């Protein structure tokens with residue numbers, strides 16, 4: 228698997244060394260070769276360029292992605308996440324499920340954002356490709372789709388200029404309130420599980436976790 232991933236990533240031209248390494252990591256973490264993840268990856272690179280920023284290593288950039296759940300090519304969100312560094316665990320990837328292939332990329336420090344939207348004709352091509360029409364639609368897993376069907380779709384986004392793949396609007400002003408994170412943990416008095424202090428509840432003057440709390444919100 229790793230060798231196949233390395234080979235396919237090495238065969239793509241025009242990537243900077245760092246972009247190639249992150250794409251290799253992205254493919255390993257994503258797990259399969261498809262068309263959605265790489266479209267998101269290149270769209271993410273386009274967003275970074277438009278904002279004039281580098282891949283986020285801390286928490287100063289945020290992505291709000293409109294991809295939904297339960298539809299094809301949702302893998303797009305993973306590509307955006309891996310390219311921009313706006314990851315779920317860092318709390319800087321927010322999904323607003325609208326079933327659309329667009330996202331806002333926000334530079335929290337400068338208070339600027341760009342909106343990146345995958346072009347309709349690109350998406351139509353991806354949806355009409357054999358990967359979806361002959362395999363995915365029949366319930367075949369991406370890992371079971373032949374290489375000659377899956378790989379062209381994976382590579383295609385990298386052969387395009389940014390403006391052929393996405394529409395970029397902005398940068399425009401966009402301010403997000405900088406919130407202080409919680410650094411305290413508390414033990415739930417009922418189940419004993421550790422809980423971040425900003426998530427604990429009080430019930431009859433006892434500190435409880437959300438699961439143990441009898442009140443419903």
Ligand SMILES: [Zn+2]
Pocket residue numbers: 257259260261262263264302369
């Ligand atoms: Zn995928």
Ligand SMILES: [Zn+2]
Pocket residue numbers: 415416417418419420435436437438439
């Ligand atoms: Zn509890």
